[in-house]
Amino acid sequence: MEVVCQNLSYSYSPSSKNKKYALSDVTLTIKEGDFFGVIGHTGSGKSTFIQHLNGLIPVQNGKLTVGEYDLTDKSRSGKAKLKELRRKVGMVFQYPEYQLFAETVFEDVAFGVRNFYKQASAEFIAQKVKSAMQLVGLDFDELKDKSPFSISGGQKRRVALAGVIAVEPEILVLDEPCAGLDPQGKTSLWQLLHKLHGTFCKTVIVVSHDMNDVAEQCDKAVVFSDGKAVACGSPRELFSGLEDLEKLGLESPVTGYLTEKLKPSVTLDTDFTIDDFCDKLVEKLKEKS
Amino acid sequence: MQAVKVDKVSYKYSEKEKLAVDGVSLEIEAGEFVAVVGRNASGKSTLARMINGLIAPLSGEITVFGNNTLDEKSLFEIRKTCGIVFQNPDNQMVASIVEDDVAFGPENIGVSREEIGKRIDFALQATGTEPFRTEMASKLSGGQKQRVAIAGVLALKPKILILDESTSMLDPIGRAEVMAVVENLRKTENMTVMVITHYMDEVVGCDKVFVMADGKLLKTGTPEQIFNDKELLDEAGLELPVPAKIAEGLKRRGVDVGLPLTKEQLKERLWKLFAKT
Numbered sequence: 001m002e003v004v005c006q007n008l009s010y011s012y013s014p015s016s017k018n019k020k021y022a023l024s025d026v027t028l029t030i031k032e033g034d035f036f037g038v039i040g041h042t043g044s045g046k047s048t049f050i051q052h053l054n055g056l057i058p059v060q061n062g063k064l065t066v067g068e069y070d071l072t073d074k075s076r077s078g079k080a081k082l083k084e085l086r087r088k089v090g091m092v093f094q095y096p097e098y099q100l101f102a103e104t105v106f107e108d109v110a111f112g113v114r115n116f117y118k119q120a121s122a123e124f125i126a127q128k129v130k131s132a133m134q135l136v137g138l139d140f141d142e143l144k145d146k147s148p149f150s151i152s153g154g155q156k157r158r159v160a161l162a163g164v165i166a167v168e169p170e171i172l173v174l175d176e177p178c179a180g181l182d183p184q185g186k187t188s189l190w191q192l193l194h195k196l197h198g199t200f201c202k203t204v205i206v207v208s209h210d211m212n213d214v215a216e217q218c219d220k221a222v223v224f225s226d227g228k229a230v231a232c233g234s235p236r237e238l239f240s241g242l243e244d245l246e247k248l249g250l251e252s253p254v255t256g257y258l259t260e261k262l263k264p265s266v267t268l269d270t271d272f273t274i275d276d277f278c279d280k281l282v283e284k285l286k287e288k289s
Numbered sequence: 290m291q292a293v294k295v296d297k298v299s300y301k302y303s304e305k306e307k308l309a310v311d312g313v314s315l316e317i318e319a320g321e322f323v324a325v326v327g328r329n330a331s332g333k334s335t336l337a338r339m340i341n342g343l344i345a346p347l348s349g350e351i352t353v354f355g356n357n358t359l360d361e362k363s364l365f366e367i368r369k370t371c372g373i374v375f376q377n378p379d380n381q382m383v384a385s386i387v388e389d390d391v392a393f394g395p396e397n398i399g400v401s402r403e404e405i406g407k408r409i410d411f412a413l414q415a416t417g418t419e420p421f422r423t424e425m426a427s428k429l430s431g432g433q434k435q436r437v438a439i440a441g442v443l444a445l446k447p448k449i450l451i452l453d454e455s456t457s458m459l460d461p462i463g464r465a466e467v468m469a470v471v472e473n474l475r476k477t478e479n480m481t482v483m484v485i486t487h488y489m490d491e492v493v494g495c496d497k498v499f500v501m502a503d504g505k506l507l508k509t510g511t512p513e514q515i516f517n518d519k520e521l522l523d524e525a526g527l528e529l530p531v532p533a534k535i536a537e538g539l540k541r542r543g544v545d546v547g548l549p550l551t552k553e554q555l556k557e558r559l560w561k562l563f564a565k566t
Contacts (some may be wrong), residue, residue, distance in 0.1 A: 012428060016526070017319060023545070029298065034439050040460075041432075041460045041462060041463060042430055042431075042432030042433060042436075042458070042459055042460055042463050043429075043430045043432065043433055044309050047430060047431075094431050094458065095377065098377065098379075120498065152329060152330050153316055153329040153330060154329055171552070176431075176458065179378060179457045179458060180329075180457050180487070181329065181487065182328045182329050182453060182487050182526050182527075183489070183526060183528035184328065184526040184528075185328075185329060185485060185526075186487070187528075199353065207459035209459070209543065212531050214543075249460075249462055250460070250462065251461040251465075253531075254531040254532055254535060254552045254555075255535065258535070258552065258556055258559060260557075261556045261560075262559060262560075262563070265563060266563055271459075274535055274538050275532055275538060277535065277538075278351075278535065278538035278539050278542055279542070281538065281539065281544075282542045282543070283566060284393070284545055284563075285563070288563065288566035289566045
């Protein structure tokens with residue numbers, strides 16, 4: 001499913017005289033198969049944008065289609081399709097563990113499945129819950145009957161994630177999935193997202209503040225500033241225009257900063273991952289000596 | 290002058306559970322900038338809550354500028370002295386309008402009306418939340434709410450400021466802005482600052498680092514001492530700051546630039562390397 005967004009605008013106070021736009025004239029395409037970053041400083045419109053993707057925020061102005069679903073379609077049949085869309089576009093909010101609520105881990109993970117498959121048998125639900133928990137690296141037998149409030153922070157986040165992927169969304173959208181995780185938890189969450197990316201979940205869309213993470217993890221990214229999508233491309237493209245990025249109040253990845261500071265005597269053609277940066281730097285050193 | 294003294298303190302949340310904080314002793318001088326690091330659930334936040342007197346140690350004792358947190362009569366003074374900002378701003382908002390929320394703290398400790406006005410101005414300025422002054426707090430983004438939560442505590446003019454992952458929703462530049470304000474208050478007001486963080490780049494600039502694992506204090510040291518101790522990093526689940534990671538990558542490829550902790554240091558060393566060739 002491809003996300004196509006044309007001239008999308010949104011204001012939280014549409015009737016106010018001097019209304020401010022949270023999104024302003026956003027046009028962009030997210031292709032099926034992308035591991036896509038959404039970046040921008042606090043309040044730049046990132047969260048407003050992603051909440052459009054499964055219809056949590058209705059389209060005010062402009063056009064938005066996600067696969068065959070037209071989110072601008074306000075007719076009754078269009079609205080009926082919204083539920084189908086929500087199964088296919090899984091949304092993981094900031095600190096999703098704050099939304100855990102059920103008595104057991106099993107029930108929490110099963111909540112979405114029960115909602116989307118009203119007539120489902122107990123076996124069907126158990127099977128979905130089990131495979132989702134396995135996929136996110138949680139031991140089903142050990143944890144299923146535990147209270148979600150009695151487990152560690154890293155595990156809670158995985159439970160919340162399992163609840164979203166249990167219905168096998170094709171597009172997984174995550175708002176700052178690593179916020180609050182310790183360094184090891186963060187590394188293993190990125191690994192998990194890449195693993196999911198190879199399954200039913202064809203497209204991953206991640207909101208992130210950390211340009212080092214974007215350079216390391218994403219194939220492509222869009223930069224939001226003041227509600228506008230001001231740049232879109234691969235990390236190689238985005239982080240080469242360093243000055244533009246800094247004008248938008250964004251910090252470049254450390255590899256980008258160093259590449260810029262080594263100019264003009266040394267020019268590195270890197271994709272800004274740490275490994276590639278080191279490779280290219282060592283090559284240059286050999287060339288020079 | 291000593292700001293905080295933690296003496297052989299332990300705590301557990303319930304009979305059945307193991308100790309959340311296990312025999313921790315540490316000292317923080319007034320005006321110091323310290324960081325507490327370690328995995329989720331290693332006891333960092335529990336320690337912070339005990340310093341602020343929100344929970345009492347099971348054994349051992351804590352003094353804050355000489356006041357013992359076990360002494361009920363000192364608690365008001367301790368909480369006035371020691372401001373704490375938690376991770377989730379939604380749990381700390383008490384008023385619906387931003388400026389009312391910031392006013393709540395000073396109103397409660399009996400600050401005069403005129404002074405409250407000044408403090409709100411200052412706190413909103415300092416955290417860059419002045420533009421949202423009369424807006425509904427609930428309409429702000431996660432990062433903006435975090436700034437308001439920090440403003441609310443700055444308005445208390447605490448002698449000790451504890452930031453418990455309270456900048457986790459801010460972007461790196463936003464974090465740097467907030468930390469610059471904090472650093473400035475430390476210099477001008479001799480405020481003592483304790484940050485609990487998972488961001489290794491926030492640790493780099495501080496005076497002292499406390500590394501915790503499984504409720505115990507594993508090591509106290511300067512950032513250099515901590516990041517040069519590989520075994521410790523593994524044991525506590527920490528990682529190197531990005532510039533040091535790049536230096537490690539270069540080392541694996543036969544290029545040794547030491548272990549620079551900031552991008553500026555790494556830049557200097559790379560310049561030297563190319564100047565030689």
